[in-house]
Amino acid sequence: MKKIHKIILTLLTLGFILFTIWIIIESSDYLFTDQLMRPHHVDHKLWKPGGMIGHGLGILGGSMMIIMFVYSLRKRIKFFRNWGNLPTWLNYHIFLGITGPILVTFHTALKFGGLVSISYWSMIAVALSGFIGRYIYIKIPHHVNGKEITRNDFNSKVNEITEKFKKDYDLSNETIGIIYSLSGGNQIEKNGMWGVFTLFFIDLTGWFRRKHIISVIQETTKISNSDLKEFQFSLMQIVKMNRQIAFWNTAQKLFHYWHVIHKPFAYTMLVIMFIHIAIAVSLGYTWIY
Amino acid sequence: MKFWNFIFIFPLIIFAQFSPGKLSKYHQFLEGNLNCIKCHEIGNREISDGCNECHHPLKLRIDANQGFHKDKKEDCGSCHSDHNGEEFELVYWPKDIKKFDHSETGYILTGEHKSLECKNCHTEKFIKDNSIIDWANEYTQFDVLDRTFLGLKTDCYSCHENIHEDKISNDCSSCHNTDDWELAKNEFDHNKSQFLLTGSHLKVDCEKCHPIQEKNSRKIMQLTGMAFENCNNCHEDSFHKGAYGPTCETCHTSNNWNEDLISFDHSATNYSLNGKHENVNCNECHLEILSGKLPQFDQCNQCHEDKHYGQFENRKNGSDCEYCHNVNNFIPSIFTTAMHQLSRLKLDGSHLAVPCNKCHESYSPKTNILTTQFTWQNYSCNVCHNDIHRNQFKQNYNNDCEKCHNTELFSHVNFDHQKCKFPLDGRHKDLNCNDCHISELDSDGSFVRYSPIASQCSDCHTFTDEIK
Helix, strand or coil: CCHHHHHHHHHHHHHHHHHHHHHHHHHHHHHCCCCCCHHHCCCHHHHCCCCHHHHHHHHHHHHHHHHCCHHHHHHHCHHHCCCCCHHHHHHHHHHHHHHHHHHHHHHHCCCCCCHHHHHHHHHHHHHHHHHHHHHHHHHCCECCCCCECCHHHHHHHHHHHHHHHHHHCCCCHHHHHHHHHHHCHHHHHHCHHHHHHHHHHHHHCHHHHHHHHHHHHHHHCCCCHHHHHHHHHHHHHHHHHHHHHHHHHHHHHHHHHHHHHHHHHHHHHHHHHHHHHHHHHHCCCCCCC | CCHHHHHHHHHHHHHHCCCCCCCCHHHHHHCCHHHHHHHCECCECCCHHHHHHHCHHHHHHHHCCCCHHHHCCCCHHHCCCCCCCCCCCCCCCCCCHHHCCHHHHCCCCCHHHHHCCHHHHCCHHHCCCHHHHHHHHHHCCCCHHHCCCCCCCCCHHHCCCCCCCCCCCCCHHHCCCCCCHHHHHHHCCHHHCCCCCCHHHHHCCHHHHCCEEEECCEEEECCCCCCCCCHHHCCCCCCCCCCCCCCHHHCCCCCCCCCCCCCCCHHHCCCCCCHHHHHCCHHHHCCCCCCCCCCCCCCHHHCCCCCCCCCCCCCCCCCCHHHCCECCECCCCCCCHHHHCCCCCCCCHHHHHCCHHHHCCEECCCCCCCEECCCCCCCCHHHCCCCCCCCCCHHHHCCCHHHCCCCCCCCCCCCCHHHCCCCCCHHHHHCCHHHHCCEEEECCEEEECCCCCCCCHHHCCCCCCCCC
């Protein structure tokens, strides 16, 4: 990702965090008021879904959800193919996919009902599935330009790195076998579709595992302190790659299923959101316009 | 679910989900997407017109610029938000309901009304407006008549029973106020009634004239049907026994029945009161007031005692007091010197200069009575004057002083000596009276001798020896 986009995203994220903090502070009293008493709250006209701020947040959040679809256009439509780097688009897509639902959540004033709640919960489902998708996505090796690496290429790269690692630190095949074993690749592969949970569990306990793996492998060889850092990096890179290889098939299947879930929710969200907007506008709820 | 069923039912499910929230239980009949436009107008966020479709009794009041909503013609939803759930109360009181400024409704709560609960008045039983009752029956299945604030009228009878049974004015405030209903007597302006309260009537308790009656276990003051044409409708004429008829007011006023009779126009009677009579208390003349028998007034002495004790009974002008007195004052008399000249004793000479009381002195005609004397048995000079001549002229002149004197001056004697037994002639004419009539002394003092007097020459003259 280009530096400029990093800066933009960082600033946007910081801005959004501050904005969200302000919203929480200002609206908390209203939002924690009983639903039946809210219409009598002094801030009702501001924070209700059709209120001055509440409605604005809905428009802003809804707009973000719509803009988010530009990523899909960039990804699928030929015309947009030359519009920037896909991973950069994905980062914006993720940013909008996180911030949009938060703003829309404040727009709802935590009151979920009616047709539009389908859109809301679809949006939440899309957002959550986005997290899962992102998790699965990063487990599948990609080129820098976002293109998926072929399995052969990746295997060759892993072998190459492993051989170099073996040679650099004079490791035995037995040690390499221990590394494979400690990476958990076998368990991931053995558990098939459920291997995602195994991988997730391994990632959750990653810090402890990393420490354990390093200590076990270090015992089998003598590494000078000056090489220790590079050794640890290379070791964990090999462990990670082994996990990716073990999870590859499952990841591809899951990613396929994920698309089946993520996209319909997204379309449902979009369709009902437009219906919601159409009804609101038709009934005169045009915010400040 | 079969495919085609889903195809047909899904849109309905979708439609049913358009609402942003369930409507209040009072608006449940409006649930359903096909009903949205019964309240909402396409393209118009303002829903007041939709509200007015049903809530037309309130709209009528708004249009008439009446009631709490008179200045709240638009944006009903800003106060009466809906789609907040079935249990949401559409009418909400932001503050303690008791702090509600009722004057905003156009009806100011005063007195006892201020301490009442809303429900004391705003309840179904007091709703007299049939349009509200009809509206409630037509538009809702809920018992809104016990919740609505419409339908009351501002007249007192809307809530309060008319215990007077429409016999008096409907304007309760002409007698009552809201501070204390029972203190009506302090508020009521009796002078607006057919019977004006004046004088002592102002101090009389209402119940004295308006008796308290008991009706249906309630004590009710009789306010109508009171007879008040005549005083004896209330006052018993135990004094005159009706002798003067029913028109008490010709003599009495309501200020003070017994004393304040000055309002009576005595000139309307056969005897006008003038002078001192104007200040006389009625009962000083009307002695037989109890019986109603009127006093005789032909003669003064029918009322007044004869202070002269009959001295004028036999005089020429009779005993008519008005000859000497009038009603302005008994003293001084209007009797004048000119009138005195018409009396038996005409005043002349020095008598004209004599003060009345020099002659008319006090005397006692009877025992223990002292009065001024105006008549005498005779009017000879010696009735007043002493006889300084010691009765010397009794025999010859019957003591008629005027034979020698007149009233001009006693010393001015006009005696014709020639007509007496001793006419003067010769040198006797030149003599002074006292040369012959000399003073003598007796037990009362000195006096001049006139008669009998010696008439021989030697009684005066002395013979000389030569003559002898």
